[in-house]
Amino acid sequence: SQTIHQWPATLVQPVGSPLSLECTVEGTSNPNLYWYRQAAGRGLQLLFYSVGIGQISSEVPQNLSASRPQDRQFILSSKKLLLSDSGFYLCAWRAGLASPQTQYFGPGTRLLVL
Amino acid sequence: AQSVSQHNHHVILSEAASLELGCNYSYGGTVNLFWYVQYPGQHLQLLLKYFSGDPLVKGIKGFEAEFIKSKFSFNLRKPSVQWSDTAEYFCAVNVGNFNKFYFGSGTKLNVKP
Secondary structure, eight states, X not given: OXXXXXXXXXXXXXXXXXXXXXXXXXXXXXXEEEEEEEETTTEEEEEEEEEETTEEEESSOSSOEEEEXXXXXXXEEESSOOGGXXXXXXXXXXXXXXXXXXXXXXXXXXXXXX | OOEEEOOOSEEEEXXXXXXXXXXXXXXXXXXXXXXXXXXXXXXXXXEEEEOSSOSEEEOGGGOEEEEXXXXXXXXXEESSOOGXXXXXXXXXXXXXXXXXXXXXXXXXXXXXX
16 A cells, blocks of 8 residues: 655754755655645645656745655755745645546644744 | 635534535636545545546545535535544645646634534
8 A cells, every 4th residue: 555754744943944854655656746835724735746756846936946856755845944934744646647536645744944 | 726715714513513614616627626634633634536427425434525516616514523523624626637736725623522
């Protein structure tokens, strides 16, 4: 069966410091991968998605970037964190098929920028 | 731009009351629709989904949702809620080439025992 991992679970970082959040998926090949930010009262905002290694689509302009160095690895990064980057970050995967598929979510990383 | 609206932000019910959470979307093409639930301290998990066929879909834990294409709606229902249904519920739409998902702002349901 497929599983999705995210780490760290919680992170406290100072303003201006770099960020690297990692997401890995097991038990599937060629998944579509997603990064979301969940803010209270605002639902899930799609930040990035990837349909393959090295392919990144950005949904909103921001201080963050994403990379997919391996088929089942998705990384969210920042060179210099802002206070506004605080939030709950969720990684998700979906079977990489050209047909309707369900999206499955990881446990999330809670980021607090001070 | 595509959007998903959940008009009920916070709902408080007593056990055994009936539940209906609204979800409307703005997209004219083919859509796939989902309801996800996030119990306190747990992952987002799928409650139910609609891809095609019977517009009344049944999910886990006695939940169901009805896709009404003419109203661009996919409302979630449960005839009798339990305390364990206390959670946040998210409606989501998958459009176009199936790669993108758009989520509503969520509805927090608080069921009083």
